[in-house]
Amino acid sequence: MKLLRIISGIAGFLAFSIFVWTLAFLITTYAYNVKDTEARWNDMLEGGRTIAALQGANEASTELLMKQLALLKHERLVLIDGSGRRLVFGGEAAEAFAAGIDSEDVEQVRSGADVKKFEHPHLLGPGLTTTGQAVTVGGRQYALFIQQETDSLFHDYGKQLVTVVVHLLIFFLLLLCTTPMRKKQMHMFRRMIALIRRIGKGDFSVTFDITKDRHGPWGELAESLNHMTLELNQMEQMRQEFISNVSHEIQSPLTSIGGFARALHNDNLSAEERRHYLDIIETESRRLSKLSDNLLKLTSLESRHHPFDPKPFRLDKQLRRLVLACEPQWLDKGIEMDVSLDEITIVADEDMMSQVWVNLLGNSIKFTPAGGTIGVQAGQEGPNAVIRISDTGIGISEEEQEHVFERFYKADKSRSRAAGGSGLGLSIVKNIVERHHGSIRVQSRLGEGTCFIVTLPLKPQQDKA
Template sequence: MRRLKYFLKLLLSLTVLLIVNILFAFISFHITSWIYDWLGKHPQGFWLQLWTVVGVFVLFTCTIIILFLIGLNKQRNYWDTVVDALSRLAKGDFTVKLDLKTNEDQFGQLIHGINHMAVELGELERMRQEFISNVSHEIQSPLTSINGFAKALKNMDLPEDKRQHYLEIIEMESNRLSKISDNLLKLTSLESQHHPFEPKHYRLDKQLRHVVLALEPNWLAKNIEMDLQLENISVMADEDLMNQVWMNLLSNSIKFIHATGTITISMTKQINTITIAVHDNGIGLTEEQQKHIFERFYKADPSRTATNGGSGLGLSIVKKIIDMHNGTITVESKLAEFTTFFVTLPLQTDQTRANE
């Protein structure tokens, strides 16, 4: 298709050039005839044809020069516009949009690239400002509590029970602030692409059992039943990073499930992938909450996450770790009924089931 367009353009150009030459020959013939009449001399034969050709050459050269100057001026205006747009982008003005009519050539691709870059940079700037705003808000909340209760402790007449209560709140808010800082550093490290990534073969089912045992005090305190439906499967992954994934998903399930509820961890093996499902019959999520659940600082239930010290960064970290492993994570939920997170990881084609 592109070759056909190029051929048609070439054919059209040659046709126009031929018509222009004929027109110039006609004009040159009449101009030279007028000059001969004015001079009173009429050359014949070779000289008549020579001066007609010279006239055609002069007309053609003058036309080319005029068109070149017009095109040069137009091109200069285009480049001035492009340089101005790039200068505005360098100064942080991402509202730039070049509305120049161009063909689908290299220059047209350049204009499209600049417009696309401006849109992407504008989106990055919006995300940066939103990130700073969220960080400021998350940090300000515990700092306000710590400051307020610290001032209250200055009251010498404060009863001892209230003093202890205020100290517990200060400790809780300090831990929350520390967790926010730790998660921010962790997320920044993961996104910098310089975070250590050391995949190795290990038993995924054993890792999940170890995580469940590590969280045993949490789920026993709420009298939660743990249902493990695991196979003897080995994966090629970073064990430490994946451990953070399972700790986060299980901790969330424990936080947002009712007492005496059930958490089920199951595996489904496909040809080249393994899917791990973490299911709980807790408070559930709305459809709108499911759309934003992996966004930074998003809290499906702000009051519950604040009480539990949540920062809204845990699932963002989980999503980033899964992406690093070329896997996927999705969520299915129904409000007040259940929530299930599905984590799918790639398996090597020659992988065999590990032995006990």
Template sequence: MKLKEIAKRIAGIFLVFLILTLCWSASFYVTSWMFNYFGSEPSLYIKQIGTSIFGFFIFGSLMFFISRISNVRERQINFYRPIIVAMERMSQGNFNIDLTVFLKQVNSRDNPLFEVGQSVKRMAEELGQMEKVRQEFISNVSHEIQSPLTSISGFANALKNTDLTIDERNHYLTIIETESRRLSKLSDNLLKLTSLESDHLSFDPKVYLLDRQLRRIVLSCEPQWRSKEIEMDIDLLLLNITADEGLMDQVWTNLIHNAIKFTPQGGKISIVLQKDEDNEAVIQIIDTGIGMSKEVQMHIFERFYKGDKSRNRLVEGNGLGLSITKKIIDIHQGDIKVKSNEGTGTTFTIKLPIGGKQ
């Protein structure tokens, strides 16, 4: 038996003796006062019997009062137990809770406890959804990492074959190099996404020419769109904007690369910059590519979402580019929308406050 438990037991015994002593002392003084008040002087034996009976009465009444308080406390604990159990489960990562019984006991929407129960229920649902997103994110990251690693490992092992021709060896090395770049890009995008979602993001808005930035990004992508003989139509209003130029570089690069990627040989891409009546910069990136379904449009800005895998299996990417794009635009308090039909192309419309983030 531990020393702490022994000390607790001794303290308990001492407390009982103390209560008994106080009860019998109170009984002695009360019975003595009563005998004096009525002018009666019974024998010592009768006095002791009276003192003992009254002492038991005081002790019993005290114990009854304590038990009643204990029962009330126990009933209160039992009443709140569903909430307590729910919070304990949530602390352990189990967000599947049921507060139906508790909400029925409260039995009134005007009762503050009803709102407490509803709040806990909503919190559990939201945390459960966050946990689901977290697990999906980990699963997607694992898949995106495993795929290039498998290729690298397989072709690196194949290079051990001394009978390979120079062309075969170069082909395998090219695949290893491509998959390594894919891993590096995934790592960069994950770091960018983490940085954008952190509270310590370096956000440095400055005034600069948005049309000049768009022209620069288009020129940097010239080898890609020229190799596919894509017609590039540029219609840009001379416009100053207050924004983080480095972050916005990422936005335009992602969107223009996507337009080039999904536009077939000999297609067309249009980039338009205007100012609307709300004094916002409106940028449209329009392509004549493969387009996308309504369902794909609903999820296009989600992490790792790649749309129809069967149609895009030859297209590289890890599904993080548009998620990063939307996050950057949100940081600038802007808006991005997509409009598309399968087989007829896609239009991304971005609106940004000219004066910068308010």
């Protein structure tokens, strides 16, 4: 009963609104229709004067022109001469129009007065606008009558009224069909709100049940929320893993520094032992400083607030300069450098790209045994510059290749720690390359060496919003 009262109240309100709207529309439409009719009469009379000016000198050319005008303008044209003979143009409707022209209208035109008429067969239907005027064709006087079929504003209102009524019927049908489902939908809505509040408090393990409404809008919403919680859960796990890795990386050098600092208090240490302990403290301090710098750099890059100043520069010159800067390291290990660089100019941030090559070259030197070979090749392939940095080092297993660009991941943990690595270098490299709309991939086999392939666009691309 309560539902019926609500529906009847809505129906009454809508009916009253339609009545008020109809009354206001009829009043305003009548006023505008009067002005519109007067303007149409003036246009038709002006058109009649133009027709008279275009007529030829003989009756044959006059008939041809009148037929063409009636066809083009969708009008009914009737010419009546002094003897009462009528020339009719515009088909059967024009014949009926000519038969309906009474003698009083003809006499009024011949006396020099214009005829203006507007008829409505029915209120919401199209109307008939008629004008009559005296014209001179080929030196002879005629009475020219023109009739147009025009849609009135009332006719437009009728179509709008029918549209509104149909929409209201559809609305009530939908209302009657959906009302039984409203209670169920509200229950689902409240349940989703409760689960979303749990997500807001940090519980990303919630799951939205979509088995019953898999194909409806609620099912789509539940699927989207499930996807969101899955990603949030993964991000939370990455955050916790990141904190754990940072704590571990910091704790190890701090333990060494603290232990050897306490050992220095021993007065029985020799000068050689003191220097050895101080060297260890200095090395671990540098490692901490490098870890801090890399963390700040990676955070800045990922936040997109890192300074980014792309300019044209010679990539081959940059690579050759950095290879020479690393000369002491690869000479100490007797490594042979195989360098093949084509002349390439790219538009990029030169300082950021320098970090990429320093990291990749540094890794190759670290993990290539004495007497090995490191290759540095750069060339142009289509719209891109392709750089390959390869070595004959220890290699990376196929399973580990999927993780080498992750933060703190170390393929050879024992050797990377001995070399002072933190596992952030390749993450920084990947971030910088992707910032330049490029890509980086690795090819490697255990015991055979590794090749990092960097692809960069030669021309800058716009960042996507």
